Amino acid sequence: MERITYQIIKKEYMDAIAENLTMQEYYLLLEGKMQGITARSDDETTGILLFREAGDRLLMLECIEVKEAYRRQGIGTGMMRIFCERLRTAEMNLLISFEAVSEDTEFFLFLKSLQAFYIEEETGFEALLSAEEVASVCKTFTTDKVTPKLYFDQSRGARQEFADALEQGYPLIAWELKHMPQDFRQDLCCCEMDKNGNIQAVCLMKEYEEELELSFLYARESKGTLAAKALIGSVNQFHGKEPLPLRMSVVNESAVNILKHMSKHYEITKRGYTAYYLGE
Numbered sequence: 001m002e003r004i005t006y007q008i009i010k011k012e013y014m015d016a017i018a019e020n021l022t023m024q025e026y027y028l029l030l031e032g033k034m035q036g037i038t039a040r041s042d043d044e045t046t047g048i049l050l051f052r053e054a055g056d057r058l059l060m061l062e063c064i065e066v067k068e069a070y071r072r073q074g075i076g077t078g079m080m081r082i083f084c085e086r087l088r089t090a091e092m093n094l095l096i097s098f099e100a101v102s103e104d105t106e107f108f109l110f111l112k113s114l115q116a117f118y119i120e121e122e123t124g125f126e127a128l129l130s131a132e133e134v135a136s137v138c139k140t141f142t143t144d145k146v147t148p149k150l151y152f153d154q155s156r157g158a159r160q161e162f163a164d165a166l167e168q169g170y171p172l173i174a175w176e177l178k179h180m181p182q183d184f185r186q187d188l189c190c191c192e193m194d195k196n197g198n199i200q201a202v203c204l205m206k207e208y209e210e211e212l213e214l215s216f217l218y219a220r221e222s223k224g225t226l227a228a229k230a231l232i233g234s235v236n237q238f239h240g241k242e243p244l245p246l247r248m249s250v251v252n253e254s255a256v257n258i259l260k261h262m263s264k265h266y267e268i269t270k271r272g273y274t275a276y277y278l279g280e
Contacts (some may be wrong), residue, residue, distance in 0.1 A: 019134035046070040057151040099270040117275040124272035135243040148233035162199040190233030192226040201226035214248035
């Protein structure tokens with residue numbers, strides 16, 4: 001096995017690892033909103049671990065990836081052990097939220113092998129609606145009682161304020177809204193506002209290879225019903241267009257209830273899990 005070294009990601013050698021990062025990850029690291037560890041063999045980056053602060057004394061693991069040619073050599077374990085040592089030294093807690101097809105998938109088994117995490121199945125899951133079911137949903141829920149409000153038609157100030165408010169809990173979504181709006185189906189992304197023009201809820205849609213993705217359905221605290229209204233706005237926008245399969249991540253009980261109200265015919269393709277670091 002080649003000698004592997006582990007390094008904390010610092011701004012001065014960000015360019016050396018840039019090809020291993022998404023644009024969002026690169027700029028979030030550069031801005032200090034995300035931190036990370038790399039594994040290297042000579043001058044090649046073989047693995048990356050990224051994390052961020054998610055609250056008082058709480059860290060959230062965002063990504064851990066080892067290049068295919070270097071897997072099953074203990075590199076992922078090495079990065080996690082260094083990360084956990086830093087956790088203990090700083091007296092921080094760690095959560096990992098992730099999706100998996102089953103408890104036999106590679107990442108689930110990797111976390112179990114570390115013997116340092118309690119893993120709990122969450123309410124959330126990834127659901128897939130067929131094109132036919134999407135057409136049925138559109139037919140059922142299209143209404144003239146809701147006037148769709150397109151997110152990207154709102155003022156720059158309103159969108160900036162909303163994205164800023166998302167940064168603590170959802171930094172990647174916030175970054176995409178600010179810097180990569182072209183990645184969204186802007187004709188389908190709807191929102192709901194309060195009387196002062198502040199955005200209170202959004203339904204954000206993307207399209208990949210003839211499949212729609214409901215990438216983010218969200219409402220501010222105590223505004224859950226507005227998320228459903230934003231979703232109905234997106235449904236209204238899509239009505240009359242050629243139906244496509246729809247993939248959506250259902251992250252909490254409110255979202256589960258919205259989906260069940262929309263449709264009883266969907267396929268659960270992934271389950272949601274949270275891993276809590278217990279220490280070694």
